[in-house]
Amino acid sequence: MSSATFSNPSLYLSTTTTTTAHSPSPSPPPPTPPSLLALRPADLAGLITESTSLRRVRELHAAALRSGHHLHPIVNFRLQRSYARSSSSSSDLDRSLSLLRLTPQPNVFFFTASIHSLASHGRPLDALLLFSRMLSLSVPPNAFALSAALTACPLHPGRALHALALKLSLVPHDPYVATSLLHMYARAAHPAAARRLFDAMPRRRLVSATAMITCYAKMGDLARARRLFDETPHKDAVCWNAMIDGYAAHSSPRESLRLFRRMLASGATPNEGTVVSVLSAVAQLGSAAPGKWLHSYIKSDGSIRLTPKVGTALIDMYCKCGSLEDAVAVFHTVANKDVVVYNSMIAGYAMHGRSRDALELFARLCDRGLRPTDITFIGVLNACSHSGLVDEGREFFHSMEKDYSIEPKIEHYGCMVDLLGRAGLVDEAYELIRSMKIEPDTVMWGSLLAACRQHKNLALGENIANFLLSNGIANSGTYVLLSNIYAAVGNWEEVARIRTLMKESGVQKEPGCSSIEVGSKVFEFVVGDLSHPKSKEIYKMLEEMNGLLRDRGYVPQTELVLHDLGEAEKERALAVHSEKLAVAFGLISTRPGTTIKIVKNLRVCSDCHTAFKMISEIVRRKIIVRDRNRFHHFSEGSCSCGDYW
DNA sequence: TTAGGGTTAG
Structure with a gap:
C-alpha cells in the first residue's frame, strides 16, 4: 500500500477539525438571492434534492451557510448526497467530505454516500479508511456500506470485508454484497474464489454472471468465459x-x-x-x-x-x-480533449514517421495547460527514434523527470536504446542500459542487438548475444540477429554454427504473415504460400515484378536468408516472402492507381523494403505497410521512413 | 447502490 494513494486522509480522519477543513469552499460563495435566505430548513432541503445542476447545489449550499441552516441534519445530508452524486472534480468530493465531518453523528447512509464517492473516484483506499472510521464510531455497517467499500477494493482488505460480510450474514444471499466480493476477487485474479461465491449465490443474476465472465476474460480464460456467456440468457x-x-x-x-x-x-x-x-x-x-x-x-x-x-x-x-x-x-x-486523446494522436504521428507533427502536438498539449503523462513521452520518444532526432530525444528524456517529475520506466529506456542504437550510437545505448536501475528486458537487448547488426558492431553484438544465450534469455530473435550480424561481416562459418545451435535448442523463428484487404475481405499469406485459389496469377505477377525490378538494378539481399541454401534458392526464398505475395495479390486484384495496404506481423524485411520502393515507382501506386513497429508509406520510389528504421 | 470501454517502446 503506497502512501501516495491516500489523497488526504487527515481531511476526514482527524477528529479535530481546522478552519480550512470546516470551510466547504476556498472561494467566496456566489451572491445569494434574498429569497433563499428566508427559507425554512425543510424547504431548503427540498430544493437541494430537486436541483439538477452542481451550480444550483452550490448556490443552495451558500444560502445554507448564510442562514446557518447548514448544520441542520436534513439540509446537511441532502447537500452531502448531492455533492457525492454529482461530484465531477475532487474539490466537489472534498466539499462533500467536509460536510460529513461537520455532521455531529453521521449515520450509515451518510457514510455510504461518501464511501461510494471516494471509491468511484479512484480513491478506493480512502474509501476503505472511511469505512473503518465508520466502524470505529460504532456505526453498524449494512449491505450498502459494505458493497460501497468493496468497490475497487484490493484483495487483502477485501478478504477481511468478506469475513465481515459472512459475520453479518450478507453473503451469499445479498446479491449486491456477493457481486461486489466477486468483483474484488476478479480484480485480484482469483477466479476460483470468485466462482465459489458465484456458485453459492441462490439466484444467478445477470450482473454476477457478467462479473464472472469479466473475471475469466481478464485472466485470458476465454473458453470458460464464453461457456458462461453462452449459458447466460437475456x-x-x-x-x-x-x-x-x-x-x-x-x-x-x-x-x-x-x-x-x-x-x-x-x-x-x-x-x-x-x-x-x-x-x-x-x-x-x-x-x-x-x-x-x-x-x-x-x-x-x-x-x-x-x-x-x-x-x-x-x-x-x-x-x-x-x-x-x-x-x-x-x-x-x-470536444474537451484530454491528455489521452493527445497521446493517441502523438503515438499515431510517431508510428507513421510524422515526427515533427508529433512534437508540435506535444507542444500544443502543453500550451493548452494539459499535463503530459508517461505515455505521452513514449509517443514523443518514439517519434524522435523513428526520425533519428537524437538531441531532441535526449532532451525529452531528461526533461520528463526534471520538468514533469515523471520517472522514466523501462519503456522510456527502451525508446532511448532504440533511438541511440538506430542512430549508430551503439556504445552509448549500451552504457544507458548498464546505468539503469531497472532490470533490462529481452526486447531491449534485442533492440540493441538489431542496432549492432545494422551498424556492423560485431564485438558488442557477439558479447550481448553470448550473454543472452548463456543466461537462457535468448529468443528466436536473438539467434536470427546474431546470425545476421555474422552474415553482415561475411563470417559464414559462424552463421552455420548459429543455425545448428538454433536447431538443437529447438527455437523457431516466428513465421511471418502478411494480410491484405480486398473488397472488404482479408487475405493472409505466409512465406511461399500456395493456398490462395489465384496462386497461379499471384506467382505470375511476382515473376513479372521480379523481371522489372532486375531491369532497374535490384539485387536480392540473399545474406538475409538464414537457411543453408544455394544462391539461387536463397533468391527464391526471398522472392516468396509473405509481404511480396500480398503485394502481388494486391496488384492483380485491385484497380490501377489505388493504394495497396498490407499488414505484417513482424518487421518488414529489408529486401522487401527495397523492392517495394521500386515497385511503387514502377506501377505508380502507393503501398502502405504496417509492420510490427510502424508504418511505411511507399510512393514514387521512396519510403516515408526515409530508410531509417 | 452493483458492472465496462480509450493512449504505451522494441
Missing part, C-alpha cells in the same frame, strides 16, 4: 461488452468483431463501451473497411457520442489502419 450491453472486450484484449480481434455482429443481430443495443472495445479489435486487425463501417455506425447511432474515450479509440483505430488523415479529422472533432 444479456444486456454490459454482458456482451465483457465478452467482446475479452476477445479484443486477448488478441482475438476477429472473434471480437464476430461477436459484435451477433450482438447487433440479437437486438441488444451497443453503447459507448461496446464500440470502444470493438474499435480496439479493429485497430489490431488494421483493416480499414470494418473501421469505417464502425465509424459510420457510431455517427448514425444517436446515443453514442464522440466523447474523449470514443475519440481516442477512433483515432487509434484510424492510425493503426493506415489512415492518418481520418485520425486527424477525428482529433479535431473531439
Whole structure:
C-alpha cells in the first residue's frame, strides 16, 4: 500500500477539525438571492434534492451557510448526497467530505454516500479508511456500506470485508454484497474464489454472471468465459461488452468483431463501451473497411457520442489502419480533449514517421495547460527514434523527470536504446542500459542487438548475444540477429554454427504473415504460400515484378536468408516472402492507381523494403505497410521512413 | 447502490 494513494486522509480522519477543513469552499460563495435566505430548513432541503445542476447545489449550499441552516441534519445530508452524486472534480468530493465531518453523528447512509464517492473516484483506499472510521464510531455497517467499500477494493482488505460480510450474514444471499466480493476477487485474479461465491449465490443474476465472465476474460480464460456467456440468457450491453472486450484484449480481434455482429443481430443495443472495445479489435486487425463501417455506425447511432474515450479509440483505430488523415479529422472533432486523446494522436504521428507533427502536438498539449503523462513521452520518444532526432530525444528524456517529475520506466529506456542504437550510437545505448536501475528486458537487448547488426558492431553484438544465450534469455530473435550480424561481416562459418545451435535448442523463428484487404475481405499469406485459389496469377505477377525490378538494378539481399541454401534458392526464398505475395495479390486484384495496404506481423524485411520502393515507382501506386513497429508509406520510389528504421 | 470501454517502446 503506497502512501501516495491516500489523497488526504487527515481531511476526514482527524477528529479535530481546522478552519480550512470546516470551510466547504476556498472561494467566496456566489451572491445569494434574498429569497433563499428566508427559507425554512425543510424547504431548503427540498430544493437541494430537486436541483439538477452542481451550480444550483452550490448556490443552495451558500444560502445554507448564510442562514446557518447548514448544520441542520436534513439540509446537511441532502447537500452531502448531492455533492457525492454529482461530484465531477475532487474539490466537489472534498466539499462533500467536509460536510460529513461537520455532521455531529453521521449515520450509515451518510457514510455510504461518501464511501461510494471516494471509491468511484479512484480513491478506493480512502474509501476503505472511511469505512473503518465508520466502524470505529460504532456505526453498524449494512449491505450498502459494505458493497460501497468493496468497490475497487484490493484483495487483502477485501478478504477481511468478506469475513465481515459472512459475520453479518450478507453473503451469499445479498446479491449486491456477493457481486461486489466477486468483483474484488476478479480484480485480484482469483477466479476460483470468485466462482465459489458465484456458485453459492441462490439466484444467478445477470450482473454476477457478467462479473464472472469479466473475471475469466481478464485472466485470458476465454473458453470458460464464453461457456458462461453462452449459458447466460437475456444479456444486456454490459454482458456482451465483457465478452467482446475479452476477445479484443486477448488478441482475438476477429472473434471480437464476430461477436459484435451477433450482438447487433440479437437486438441488444451497443453503447459507448461496446464500440470502444470493438474499435480496439479493429485497430489490431488494421483493416480499414470494418473501421469505417464502425465509424459510420457510431455517427448514425444517436446515443453514442464522440466523447474523449470514443475519440481516442477512433483515432487509434484510424492510425493503426493506415489512415492518418481520418485520425486527424477525428482529433479535431473531439470536444474537451484530454491528455489521452493527445497521446493517441502523438503515438499515431510517431508510428507513421510524422515526427515533427508529433512534437508540435506535444507542444500544443502543453500550451493548452494539459499535463503530459508517461505515455505521452513514449509517443514523443518514439517519434524522435523513428526520425533519428537524437538531441531532441535526449532532451525529452531528461526533461520528463526534471520538468514533469515523471520517472522514466523501462519503456522510456527502451525508446532511448532504440533511438541511440538506430542512430549508430551503439556504445552509448549500451552504457544507458548498464546505468539503469531497472532490470533490462529481452526486447531491449534485442533492440540493441538489431542496432549492432545494422551498424556492423560485431564485438558488442557477439558479447550481448553470448550473454543472452548463456543466461537462457535468448529468443528466436536473438539467434536470427546474431546470425545476421555474422552474415553482415561475411563470417559464414559462424552463421552455420548459429543455425545448428538454433536447431538443437529447438527455437523457431516466428513465421511471418502478411494480410491484405480486398473488397472488404482479408487475405493472409505466409512465406511461399500456395493456398490462395489465384496462386497461379499471384506467382505470375511476382515473376513479372521480379523481371522489372532486375531491369532497374535490384539485387536480392540473399545474406538475409538464414537457411543453408544455394544462391539461387536463397533468391527464391526471398522472392516468396509473405509481404511480396500480398503485394502481388494486391496488384492483380485491385484497380490501377489505388493504394495497396498490407499488414505484417513482424518487421518488414529489408529486401522487401527495397523492392517495394521500386515497385511503387514502377506501377505508380502507393503501398502502405504496417509492420510490427510502424508504418511505411511507399510512393514514387521512396519510403516515408526515409530508410531509417 | 452493483458492472465496462480509450493512449504505451522494441
